[in-house]
Amino acid sequence: MFLKVSFKYSRCEIQIKGSTMSALSILTPDLEQNLKPEIMDLQNYSLVSEFVLHGLCNSQHLQKLFFIFFSGIYVAMVLGNLIIVVTVISDPHLYSFPMYFLLGNLSFLNIWLASFATPKMIRDFLSDRKLISFGGCMAQIFFLHFVGGAEMVLLVTMAYDRYVAICKPLHYMTMMNRQTCIRLVSVSWAIGFVHSISQVAFTVNLPYCGPNEVDSFFCDLPLVIKLACVDTYVLGVLMISDSGLLSMSCFLLLLISYTVILITVQQQAAGGVSKALSTCSAHIMVVTLFFGPCIFIYVWPFGWFSVDKVLSVFYTIFTPLLNPLIYTLRNKDMKIAMKRLRNQHVTFH
Secondary structure (H helix, E strand, O other): OEEEEEEEEOOEEEEEEEEHHHHHHOOOHHHHHHHHHHHHHHHOOOOOOEEEEOOOOOOHHHHHHHHHHHHHHHHHHHHHHHHHHHHHHHOHHHHHOHHHHHHHHHHHHHHHHHHOOHHHHHHHOOOOOOEEEHHHHHHHHHHHHHHHHHHHHHHHHHHHHHHHHHHOHHHHHHHOOHHHHHHHHHHHHHHHHHHHHHHHHHHOOOOOOOOOEEOOOOOOHHHHHHHOOOOOHHHHHHHHHHHHHHHHHHHHHHHHHHHHHHHHHOOOOHHHHHHHHHHHHHHHHHHHHHHHHHHHHHHOOOOOOOHHHHHHHHHHHHHHHHHHHHHHHOOHHHHHHHHHHHHHHHHHO
């Protein structure tokens, strides 16, 4: 371990270059005694091996209730989205239709989005100390921004799909063919991956030597970079602006898309307006619940409030749960396909 240390002693600035032991060996006993604590602190400069999560609350009674509540929510979320994925894959009609192909990918991302932190949060409700390793913390940041970024772009893709279907119905199957859908999904995954790598690459190399408490139920970028032992204000602004820019740009594109759709359907027959509004209202509900908390957290990243933990629950747990409810209970084709899949399963057995 090589160090470059600068500090003042008896009005003289002394610089030590080289290893800690060789530096100490050239000092006088009195000077060594005064400098040793400073150098020993630098030896432990980046030795934080785990972080302490504060969780959602400190009340033991509430944590037990939350354990039951969120366990049920998580199981329902996984099963609901998994049913959508299986239904879309097993039904040739749905799988070949662009909207349901995109919906199956959205459900797949929802499972990952809710699984990067929720199982640990549920387990921590029964633990006195909520610890997470340094590697586990960086993994949470990576998967949050990877899956979250991919889902943001995929929601924009689904809005574009609805725009083409409503505004240009005669060209829908040509513009949204299978190759186009695969490219759009691949782009969403690629943007999410690049966005996540850009966040983690800087975070993992920061020196962590002091406080290690994260005031949330998972490791999030605005909280973790505050624990570094160097001034990270400028770096934090750049890194978090990346997330804020992605969130705001996708949200504005969605607003533009749905505004154009709503203006277009006003010129159509009443039946078309009703069907279009029914489809778009479900998308708008998901978009609002997903992007609202993200924009709030990353637009004001350095003013982390306790309410942000509640907002984090919305886009990591509740939004993935609402997707299967909205797209299955409100969609006739999905309900017919699920009934057909169930009948095939019963007949097979």
